[in-house]
Amino acid sequence: MSASPPPVPLTGTTGAPATVPPFDQVAVRVAPGQDLVVRLPGVLLVVAVTTAAAGPATAPARPALVGWGPAPVPPAPVAAPTGDVHVGELVGLCRRVSAAGSRAPGRRLHEELHGWLLTVTDPPSFAVAAATEDGLALVLVGGGTAEVPDLGLRLTPAEGEKLDNGTLVLDRFVTWPPAALQLSAGAPAGTAPHPLADLEAGAVPGAAAVLSPAPAPTAAGPVPTGTTQLRLPAPHVVTPPLPPPPPRPAAPAPTPRAPEVLAPPAPPHDHAGHGHGDHADHDHGDHAGHDHAAPPAPVPPPPVELPAPKKSTLLFGGTGEPEPPREPLPTPGAAPAAGAPAAEPEDERPQVKGILCKNGHLNDPRAGFCALCGIRTTQQTAVLVEGPRPPLGLLVFDDGATVSLDMDYLLGREPETDERVASGQLRPLLVVDTTGGVSRHHAEIRLEGWDVLLVDTGSANGTLVAPRGAPGWSSLVPGQPVRLTPGMAVRMGGRQFAFESPHGGF
Incomplete structure (x- = not known):
């Protein structure tokens, strides 16, 4: 599988490089080994770790487990890393400088390491690379090395200075190499790092770390909820928008009540011809046969007649002053009156030199087509004309x-x-x-x-x-x-x- 080529640095208007690879967005591949590789925001450290001699193998006590077969075989003795106080101090110093919040902690880390090395009598071998505003800060101590194998470049502490305690130190500010940079603490890397391995953050065992300026592969799919996305998405990949939240259930609309009609009371029913005793025997079904008069419809109010509009009058009384006579309106087609014409407002936009298309639009001399009408500008004579600059984008x-x-x-x-x-x-x-x-x-x-x-x-x-x-x-x-x-x-x-x-x- 071929690796992606590194981005070409953009050149500024002064001729100096205007861009550098973003330190935290490039891949770091770790070669297997016994040393310690630490990656922090803006900092990559490879430090040598001492190991203790392997002791005799002892058979572990077998617990009473069912289904696990015969007695276990004693494991082969292995060397275990010992706790080095100086290694812990070095990692803690890098963490403190990285946590200060600067995206380019290289210069500050350079100063902190220089002061720390003066207080340590036997520092461990290490190689550290940290981001600066326009490149990298390298510090190599003891057996630490920094090399670019594709270009045949190699730096060692022997090219630096010797401290009072006899430790060789190389501290230097360098530009980003256009190929992979490999850091090690002196241990040989017997196996090349896996091409898909990528250390985004943390500390892992390894013999070397390869910092490649090529972009790291972006993970496909959305980021799981509750995690922090350290790597940015690809520049020109459109992120799908989040699904809209489910609509809230609408409150039920109130049922409109029928308007109450206040009807006049019905006339009393004539029960005089019916005795109360006979009323009990009266068929209520025949009660509907009684002729009840319908309530009369409400009479609408008479329309209100508005008074006739009055002429305009003074608010505070008194007699208004007569208005002075006005000049007559100009007659269409008549010659304009003598006098200086009104000056047009001055265009305050910056003036630039460009070429005009046949429709009179000012364009960039480097453009082959008009930005407004789209016709070819090369049909016009290449005569630069000064005019107000249009919006550029x-x-x-x-x-x-x-x-x-x-x-x-x-x-x-x-x-x-x-x-x-x-x-x-x-x-x-x-x-x-x-x-x-x-x-x-x-x-x-x-x-x-x-x-x-x-x-x-x-x-x-x-x-x-x-x-x-x-x-x-x-x-x-x-x-x-x-x-x-x-x-x-x-x-x-x-x-x-x-x-x-x-x-x-x-």
């Missing part, structure tokens, strides 16, 4: 909301608190994220000429981008602008949007 968010890009934006949880927003230099774009992964001032959208640039402003959790068709995400280097291309996906915290634009020759 749309941001389509995961909830269906769209934002037209006609000026610079500041995206974040509280963009209105920035001074540039208060001064009108940037327009605020509020990004609501229930996961809390969006910073107050997370990223900027800048319009320069016909290009749309995205800049991470030093957010806590970073900004991930993926061009159309890319297999995985890349992390933006803070302060390095990257040009957005149509179809590029952008992820900030738990929110995602795509950039769409008809402009430019992409």
